[in-house]
Amino acid sequence: MTYLKHGMLAGAIMLAATIISVHQAHAQPCEQESFEEAKYVVCTLEPGKADLRLFWKNANGAPYRVFSSLAEAVHAEGQTLTFAVNAGMYRADFSPMGLYIENATELQPANTTKAESSTRQVPNFYKKPNGVFFLGEASASILPTDEFLKRRPKVRFATQSGPMLVIANKLNPIFIVGSTDRTRRSGVGTCERGAVRFAVSEGGVNFHDFARLFRDHLNCPDALFLDGGHGVGLYNPAMGRNDRSWHGGYGPVFGLVE
Secondary structure (H helix, E strand, O other), rough: OHHHHHHHHHHHHHHHHHHHHHHOOOOOEEEEEEEEEEEEEEEOOOOOOEEEEEEOOOOOOEEEHHHHHHHHHHHHHOEEEEEEEEEOOOOOOOOOOEEEEEEOOEEEEEEEEOOOOOOOOOOOHHHOOOEEEEEEEOOEEEEEEEHHHOHHHHHHEEEEEEEEEEEEEEEOOOOOOOOOEEEEEEEEEEHHHHHEEEEEEOOEOOHHHHHHHHHHHHHEEEEEEEEEEEHEEEHHHHHHHEOOOEEEEEEEOOEEEO
16 A cells, blocks of 8 residues: 555656646746836747747748738748747838848848938937847847957847847946837847846837836846837737737747747
8 A cells, every 4th residue: 555655646746747847848938017117028038948039031032021921831830939029120121120140141231330410310220339139059148239240159040129228237328217208119138047038018118117127127137129119019829919010010020939
């Protein structure tokens, strides 16, 4: 009887461990969070364990533009797209504004153009400094563009956007406390223990508050702005989200494949 009890207990422990393992393997990366009365969707991934990729064009050479088209392409290869978000600013033809590397191939060169000084507001991409998010074999990093181009690290995926939100645990000094420039915003941070965290605001926030979300709430010493306003979008079937861009589609897209 004692051996039977021990055997049953061991079996129960193994079953529980299997259930936990399966649950973790299919754990949803996204959840709703609040920071200083603003609401966000925050998605957390571990690059060494999660298959995070960048996507832009389909097999016919046309931009995916909508999340559902990308999801269908991933499904056709026997996999599932569980999460996606816009991956930086893009032009009217849906091409990336700056550096874009996919599967270790540079498809778009770095954009080092300086914004012309005028009375007009500087476009977000050209606000200093902008930066590059990149994925190596097992880790992710964010660097100001000039620093990235000096180092030229070996990467599998990279996207250039801007401005930088947080740089070495300091807020970008160009941001204004209490700014009335409030809109929906999306961004990505490299955070504690190597985690990558994406954040999409559900309402209007200014740059200063959005940057503080990453540094003070999400514990990300480096963070990069991806896009704002009508270019912000999230795909997460578990949350019932399949956003569409009011610009007619998205350019580059981050996607989690399982």
